[in-house]
Amino acid sequence: MTDPAATTRRGVLVLDDAAAADAEAVLDGLQAVIDPELGLDVISLGLVYEVHLVGDTATVMMTLTTPGCPLHGVIRHDVEQRLGAIPGVGIVDVQLVWDPPWTPDRILPAGREQLGWSSI
Amino acid sequence: MGGDNAVPFSVPARFMTVGALSLAAFWTGLALRPELLLAHPAVPGVLAIVHVFTLGFGASVLIGALHQLVPVLLITRLCAPGWGAATWATSSAGSLAIVIGFATGSRPAWLAIGGTLVLIGATILLVNLVATVRTARRVDAVAGAVLASAAALWGTVALGAAIALGRIVPWVAMALGPVRPLHLTLGLIGAFVLAIAGAGHKLLSMFVLSHGASDRPLRWVSGAVGAAVLLAAIGAWTPGSWRATSFAGAGGTDWLARGVTVALGVALAALIIDVRAILTRRMRKRTDVGVTTFLIGVLMFVPAWTLLAFGRPADAIALLLTGGLALAIGGMMVKIVGFLAWQHRYAPLVGRDPSRTTTIPMLADMTVPALGWITAGCLLAASLLLAGVRLAHGDAAAPPPPELLGLARLAATVGSIGGWSLVAHLAWIVAGRHRPRTAQTRADDLVTPAAPPGWKGHRA
Numbered sequence: 416m417t418d419p420a421a422t423t424r425r426g427v428l429v430l431d432d433a434a435a436a437d438a439e440a441v442l443d444g445l446q447a448v449i450d451p452e453l454g455l456d457v458i459s460l461g462l463v464y465e466v467h468l469v470g471d472t473a474t475v476m477m478t479l480t481t482p483g484c485p486l487h488g489v490i491r492h493d494v495e496q497r498l499g500a501i502p503g504v505g506i507v508d509v510q511l512v513w514d515p516p517w518t519p520d521r522i523l524p525a526g527r528e529q530l531g532w533s534s535i
Numbered sequence: 536m537g538g539d540n541a542v543p544f545s546v547p548a549r550f551m552t553v554g555a556l557s558l559a560a561f562w563t564g565l566a567l568r569p570e571l572l573l574a575h576p577a578v579p580g581v582l583a584i585v586h587v588f589t590l591g592f593g594a595s596v597l598i599g600a601l602h603q604l605v606p607v608l609l610i611t612r613l614c615a616p617g618w619g620a621a622t623w624a625t626s627s628a629g630s631l632a633i634v635i636g637f638a639t640g641s642r643p644a645w646l647a648i649g650g651t652l653v654l655i656g657a658t659i660l661l662v663n664l665v666a667t668v669r670t671a672r673r674v675d676a677v678a679g680a681v682l683a684s685a686a687a688l689w690g691t692v693a694l695g696a697a698i699a700l701g702r703i704v705p706w707v708a709m710a711l712g713p714v715r716p717l718h719l720t721l722g723l724i725g726a727f728v729l730a731i732a733g734a735g736h737k738l739l740s741m742f743v744l745s746h747g748a749s750d751r752p753l754r755w756v757s758g759a760v761g762a763a764v765l766l767a768a769i770g771a772w773t774p775g776s777w778r779a780t781s782f783a784g785a786g787g788t789d790w791l792a793r794g795v796t797v798a799l800g801v802a803l804a805a806l807i808i809d810v811r812a813i814l815t816r817r818m819r820k821r822t823d824v825g826v827t828t829f830l831i832g833v834l835m836f837v838p839a840w841t842l843l844a845f846g847r848p849a850d851a852i853a854l855l856l857t858g859g860l861a862l863a864i865g866g867m868m869v870k871i872v873g874f875l876a877w878q879h880r881y882a883p884l885v886g887r888d889p890s891r892t893t894t895i896p897m898l899a900d901m902t903v904p905a906l907g908w909i910t911a912g913c914l915l916a917a918s919l920l921l922a923g924v925r926l927a928h929g930d931a932a933a934p935p936p937p938e939l940l941g942l943a944r945l946a947a948t949v950g951s952i953g954g955w956s957l958v959a960h961l962a963w964i965v966a967g968r969h970r971p972r973t974a975q976t977r978a979d980d981l982v983t984p985a986a987p988p989g990w991k992g993h994r995a
Contacts, residue, residue: 480741483606496886
């Protein structure tokens with residue numbers, strides 16, 4: 416048995432433990448999940464902290480920009496559906512966490528640009 | 536779908552529909568009869584159109600937002616979402632009865648029945664919110680301000696119902712005393728301005744993606760508004776001082792009047808500081824039409840308060856209604872109604888076909904930005920022009936300047952047409968009769984089977 420490989424990709428800590436799914440495909444799936452208010456994906460917003468890929472299980476530890484966000488159910492459902500459609504992913508476990516709290520520092524440069532701060 | 540604390544779409548949507556229609560009706564009324572804004576506040580027609588605004592628009596939007604926002608702020612579930620229908624039915628029917636009662640010459644029976652119905656609705660709401668608060672782990676400054684505004688709304692409605700009852704039962708009027716100014720202060724400042732400050736702190740931060748703004752200024756807003764209402768209450772029940780101690784009568788020489796004006800000034804300064812702190816921390820550079828309209832509305836509080844400080848309370852109230860509250864509440868209503876429409880029509884599509892790369896429309900697609908900007912601009916212009924007409928007219932018996940009045944009427948007409956058009960656009964979306972371009976693309980992708988290789992499509 417090998418130790419799980421931990422890497423940081425697109426601002427997300429990815430733990431790959433004999434995963435059946437391709438980690439890049441999982442991150443692509445997450446990047447297709449859009450916050451409908453901001454028009455930005457959850458990766459660019461820095462909402463995804465960790466992705467654990469163990470066998471056919473994908474566990475996503477993510478947060479939202481604010482606790483009690485009314486879009487939380489929609490975003491969670493979208494993550495579950497998109498990751499569930501990726502070959503090799505059988506179970507999707509989305510864990511919403513509030514510690515550490517999200518801060519704007521987590522927004523990726525591409526996200527900042529889309530939010531209108533390209534000149535800064 | 537919707538989350539642990541989601542409230543059914545129909546609960547806030549009912550209130551928002553009444554609110555949007557009432558705002559459009561209010562501006563249509565002013566477009567048809569702008570001189571109403573110059574008439575004495577006790578004239579039945581003035582009271583009718585003011586209650587279209589305060590009950591039909593302001594209270595409806597506030598109650599609808601409370602059903603949705605309080606569980607979000609408290610991170611809990613609304614105790615009884617089903618009670619929302621009863622609140623809506625009683626408060627809407629009561630509001631309509633009050634407006635009809637005033638519009639037909641202040642008919643006491645209509646006003647008393649309407650006031651009672653609205654009070655029943657407000658009481659159901661208050662009980663629902665109190666029960667919800669009991670399940671919350673903590674109540675922060677934002678939730679505190681919003682809940683205080685709900686309590687102020689109930690107090691306003693209770694006073695209004697008592698005033699209406701006093702028109703039928705004289706001893707009730709005698710026992711109450713001169714509480715109309717308190718009714719006005721509690722409603723406009725305690726309910727609406729405090730709700731704008733509290734809900735605005737949360738919603739503005741969410742909409743512009745701002746993080747880390749302190750809630751200390753909001754605490755000052757709450758405290759100062761509470762002080763203003765308290766002073767108005769003392770004034771209302773202190774013989775001989777009521778005219779000078781209310782928001783309606785502030786600007787006089789009485790120390791209570793000055794106290795109210797100072798307290799409102801402190802609240803306004805704290806509100807501006809709070810909004811500025813949120814905006815300077817924002818991560819979303821451009822503000823959309825809803826947020827911008829909200830911000831303009833908040834800024835309009837400044838000239839309204841200035842008029843109050845210079846002893847022109849009636850002009851201050853007129854500008855507060857048509858400029859400050861209409862734009863601030865209207866701006867947030869655009870955002871909330873857009874969210875509700877999106878949640879109803881498009882949230883069920885999210886994640887349905889994850890292999891597709893086409894996107895579901897964004898919340899911003901729920902409105903027509905150009906129409907929104909034109910509407911907001913015209914209503915702002917109408918508000919300023921009507922304020923100008925009032926100031927130019929003064930207390931003189933001479934007719935108001937016809938050029939200004941004509942321009943105000945034109946701006947109000949275009950603005951109200953824009954408002955009706957925005958309502959119709961959203962209604963079309965909700966009814967499934969109209970889809971924004973991105974939604975059309977998405978829907979076509981969902982129902983159109985993949986084309987066979989080499990297929991060129993139908994030719995005309």
